[in-house]
Amino acid sequence: MPAAISPTMERPSAQPTAPALAVSAAGTAASAAARTIIDIDHVDFFYGPSQALHDVSLKLDEKKVTAFIGPSGCGKSTLLRCLNRMNDLIDGTRVAKGSIKIRGVDIHGPQVDVIELRKRVGMVFQKSNPFPKSIYDNITYGLRLQGVKDKSRLDAVVEKSLRGAALWDEVKDRLHTSGLGLSGGQQQRLCIARAIAVEPDIILMDEPCSALDPISTSKVEELIHELKKQFTIVIVTHNMQQAARCSDQTAFFYLGRLVEFADTRTIFMNPANPQTEAYVSGRFG
């Protein structure tokens, strides 16, 4: 069965500079070696009585793009929404077993304030959801909630975030018009800009391109390439080409279980598991 595969440890390294990934926090900061930032450890997750995740273990690296792929209902979005505890909003959900650690801290622990967690772990949603406010107010929303009032600082953040989201040139002359006046692709990039404005550690993207046309999609994908210099990105996608194009590592889920986790190249070119191969080659899912 798929769960029998232990996905995290014996991963062949694609980067010539990276040594075999012993997961140790010490002494690697200066080196090029990736550090684990998210440590998902044997997680079982339930929606009421029905189990959505079965014993999922994963270690995600800092400043890498990790793609979660798999057919609908496989649990990839559920896992993503565990990472900033968005599932807390749904009644009757719980992590029944295991733990999720971000930078070594169990995010379900008693010392963790979910508000602070979400400031560090931003999210971009499947359906772009700009607020019905001006572009400027959308970007500054998070900072203003934190009490930032300094106009010059807000202005600077707006420009930086919009540049970061490759949207500045398109909207710089209409910052005070409604964010809803933008095209679908622009709206999604606005949401990305809004997420990076609060300078999170990690950005979660839940099928960010599923409602976008190919040109907008490619813009968002280019953006993801840029963003990973600064942020750790986890992206859920139904689009296998997208996972292949823009992720460093890929996790394949099926029926609530992690089937295989490896470098994206390996998953697509040389998967260890026949189910993974069947899925990435389009024979099911």
Place this chain on the structure above:
Amino acid sequence: MDAPPENHFRSRPGAIRAWENVLHWLFRGATYLVLLCGGLVFGQIVWRGAQTVFTTRAPFVNVAFFTEAPESLHVFEYQGQKQELGDRAFNAFKVAHPDAKDVKDESYVYSAGGIFPCIVGTVLLVAGSMAIALFLGVSSAIYLNEYAHDSALVRFIRLAILNLAGVPSIVFGLFGFGMFVIFFGWNVSLIAGWFTLAFMVLPVVITASEESLKAVPKGFREGSLALGATKWQTIRQNVLPYALPGILTSSILGIARVAGETAPIMFTAAYVVRDKLPWEGLTKASDFFFQGVMALPYHIYVVSSKIPQNEYTARVQYGTAFVFLLLVALIASASIVLRSRLRNRYKW
């Protein structure tokens, strides 16, 4: 020459077609009957009320009717001429004409003067109960829709709200009398009327507010929470502003309807007659809340059923009803204007 093609689509009369026509006219007739009823009600009140409210001489509006308190009407004959004068005018007349001292007059209560205290009372009742009902209603709608998890208690609360909506207004009146007037010792007072009316309109406000909150897309909340906003920050910044037009419109309409109820205020807030206006003769500020007021619906009730009926009281009845309709229409249109203003400001 080809023969014209045979028409396969010719109409075939029969029972089904006949039934279709009958039903069509039945539905149409029922609809027009509603229009007729509405037209009759409004037509009668507007037609007869307008005779009291408007005059044929400039300024064409019966100013006294809007600005004065009710008085008794004195009808008498003096030097062969029939006179109709209110209390004060009648006294002045007697002073001016000493020989009229012993004139034989018939007096009719409340048939002269105006209904200013009733207008004031109703406006005060509406404003106060609206404030209380909006505060309590919106708060509980926010709790039910945004904070509460689905549980047996919450389901029970919803059931209670539904039941509250079905309670007859006279029962609310009795409740207000027992609770506020007697138990709290507030006597017949504005504040007792406010709470009674507010409780009565609460189900409408809660239901309307919940619907409006539900209509705000989930993405607004998730997007806000994902940026590290607290629940209240999210509600305040990203939910309430967009729900507000709906909340206000439905609530104000509900309150306008409840303001027309006589039963809830007849034991709790309304006086048959009161000399002073609510802001007159107060020894301390809190007295304002603990005084009874006159009110339009109760005044209509009094002049139509508690005093002898004649042509003179009919004028006041219809005049008052007309003004009352105007006032309710005014509140309703204010809510519509408010909604369109807010909609333009908070569009998505």
